[in-house]
Amino acid sequence: MNRILVIATRQIGDVLLTTPLVRAARERWPQARIDVLGLQGTLGMLAGNPDIAECIAMPQRQTPRELLRFARGLWRRYDLALVSQPGDRAHLLGWIAAPVRSGLLPAGHRSNWWKRRLLRHAVLADGDLGGTHVVLEKLALLDPWMAAGTPSTAVVPPAPQPLPADLAAALRPGYLVVHAPSMWSYKQWPPAHWEALVRGLLADGRQVVLTGSAGARDQDCIAPLRALAGAPQLLDSSGRLDFRQLATLLGGCALYVGPDTSVSHLAAACGAPTLAVFGPTNPQRWAPWPATAGSGQPVRWLRAATVQQAGNVTLLQDDLPCVPCGRAGCEDHHHSRADCLQRIAPARVLAQARQLLAPTGTAATQR
Numbered sequence: 328m329n330r331i332l333v334i335a336t337r338q339i340g341d342v343l344l345t346t347p348l349v350r351a352a353r354e355r356w357p358q359a360r361i362d363v364l365g366l367q368g369t370l371g372m373l374a375g376n377p378d379i380a381e382c383i384a385m386p387q388r389q390t391p392r393e394l395l396r397f398a399r400g401l402w403r404r405y406d407l408a409l410v411s412q413p414g415d416r417a418h419l420l421g422w423i424a425a426p427v428r429s430g431l432l433p434a435g436h437r438s439n440w441w442k443r444r445l446l447r448h449a450v451l452a453d454g455d456l457g458g459t460h461v462v463l464e465k466l467a468l469l470d471p472w473m474a475a476g477t478p479s480t481a482v483v484p485p486a487p488q489p490l491p492a493d494l495a496a497a498l499r500p501g502y503l504v505v506h507a508p509s510m511w512s513y514k515q516w517p518p519a520h521w522e523a524l525v526r527g528l529l530a531d532g533r534q535v536v537l538t539g540s541a542g543a544r545d546q547d548c549i550a551p552l553r554a555l556a557g558a559p560q561l562l563d564s565s566g567r568l569d570f571r572q573l574a575t576l577l578g579g580c581a582l583y584v585g586p587d588t589s590v591s592h593l594a595a596a597c598g599a600p601t602l603a604v605f606g607p608t609n610p611q612r613w614a615p616w617p618a619t620a621g622s623g624q625p626v627r628w629l630r631a632a633t634v635q636q637a638g639n640v641t642l643l644q645d646d647l648p649c650v651p652c653g654r655a656g657c658e659d660h661h662h663s664r665a666d667c668l669q670r671i672a673p674a675r676v677l678a679q680a681r682q683l684l685a686p687t688g689t690a691a692t693q694r
Contacts, residue, residue: 328356328472332405332424335365336385336417338510340589341461343372343482343596344616345411348465351478352409353378355469362405364420371570372593375486385420398423411465413452418442429468447471455653458611460628462620480620482596487578488571497559502534503680504577504594506585507552508545513656513663514587516604516671518548523673524584525552525561528680534560536580538573538590541566582684584676591615600683601640604676606668609651615640634679641683645670 331352335345342365352361363373364383373382385397401424408421410430415438421428422445429448432439434457443449450467453459462480469478489495505525509515528535537552539545545565553563568576573590574597577583583594584602595601595615603615610628617638620626626637631650634643644650645667656663 328407328427329359330405331356331359331361331407331409332421333361333363333409333411334417334420334424335363335369335411336414336420337366337369337412338589339369339372340592341412342369343484343589343592344462345465346373346376346378346483346596347462347478347480347616348409348411348468349376349378350481350483351466351469351473354478355472364401364424372485372589374569374571375488376483377486378483409468410446411468413442415442418445421445429471431464431468453612455612456609456630456651458630460614460616460626461612462616480616480626481618482592482616482620484574484593484596485570487575488569490572490575491567494562494564494567494576497562498536498579499534499559501581502536502562502579503528503684504536504538504580504583504585504599505552506538506583506588506590506594508539508548509586509588510544511655511661513661513665514606514608514668515548515665516586516606516668518551520671520673520676521548522551522555524676524680525555527673527677529556529560531681533684534562536562536564536576538568538576539565582680584680587613595638595640598639602676602680602683603640603642604668604671605642605644605651606665606671607650607652607654607656609653610635610642610644614642641679643671643676643679 335342360380362381366387367384370382405425408425408428410417410421413431413433428446430446431452432449434452434454448471507521539549549565577594577597577599580599583599585591587605587608591603592615598618611630614628617640619638633646647667650667656665
């Protein structure tokens with residue numbers, strides 16, 4: 328296998344969680360050229376990745392003529408395509424790109440009959456309530472070519488780059504990073520809860536750095552927090568950092584607190600002590616993958632626990648019997664409420680943060 332294409336046509340966090348697969352392919356074929364194909368706007372997490380020769384950005388929407396032109400440019404350029412998403416488009420791109428293909432199949436889906444015919448090796452996706460983490464599921468795509476032994480499972484963050492000079496000069500040792508926004512409402516811990524948490528951290532004398540994008544949704548969430556204190560006790564870096572600079576910020580913090588979002592995955596990969604607030608999502612599938620995983624330390628997440636820890640990641644859930652439901656909130660759509668997130672009180676998250684910030688802070692696993 329001299330030329331390998333990894334197809335990762337999903338959102339930013341899932342692209343980041345594909346990096347252990349890329350690293351394992353690099354370990355198996357050290358001299359191979361490995362490219363990653365993803366959607367435009369999602370490949371920033373791969374910036375500076377030493378295992379990747381090129382990131383190929385595909386437009387989110389294409390006319391039939393544009394799609395044909397893209398397919399012609401991709402036709403059989405590779406020896407092996409690793410299809411890390413179960414969607415129809417990803418599998419068709421794999422068939423176009425390489426004569427040998429290994430791919431994920433959606434569990435119980437009616438499209439599996441034709442997708443399986445295209446694959447040398449098929450991995451059945453575990454589903455949102457399954458017990459296999461997506462990192463390990465993607466690594467299984469390499470099973471036919473891997474010798475005995477366990478490949479590296481470390482998530483590879485973007486290569487760090489210097490922070491803006493004014494932000495770097497304002498940071499104090501022991502600063503905290505708080506990421507409040509979520510892409511979807513059903514993953515959004517209430518803004519009022521974030522406000523209470525940040526007030527408590529500031530009252531403890533902690534320096535807090537806010538992160539987020541320049542988008543309207545993120546800025547609406549951050550605006551009430553921005554007003555809680557001035558610099559340098561409270562710094563707002565939202566909209567100013569790319570993922571490489573964000574990796575630098577996260578790599579130096581004493582604690583990161585965030586929701587079920589791509590930045591929480593990045594914080595964990597950077598080795599930051601990470602406190603993640605989870606709602607409907609199943610942590611066995613989607614918990615932030617700890618940086619210590621690359622050392623061979625086993626990673627075991629429970630499906631439901633009020634607090635649990637693996638490596639540098641601590642995860643909080645509510646104790647409702649439906650947690651995790653694996654759905655998009657209580658009404659099962661992106662703008663749905665999530666009662667399990669509403670019930671996680673700010674005082675509880677603040678207490679957990681204080682425990683982790685204490686010199687001997689650890690999080691006990693509770694069922």
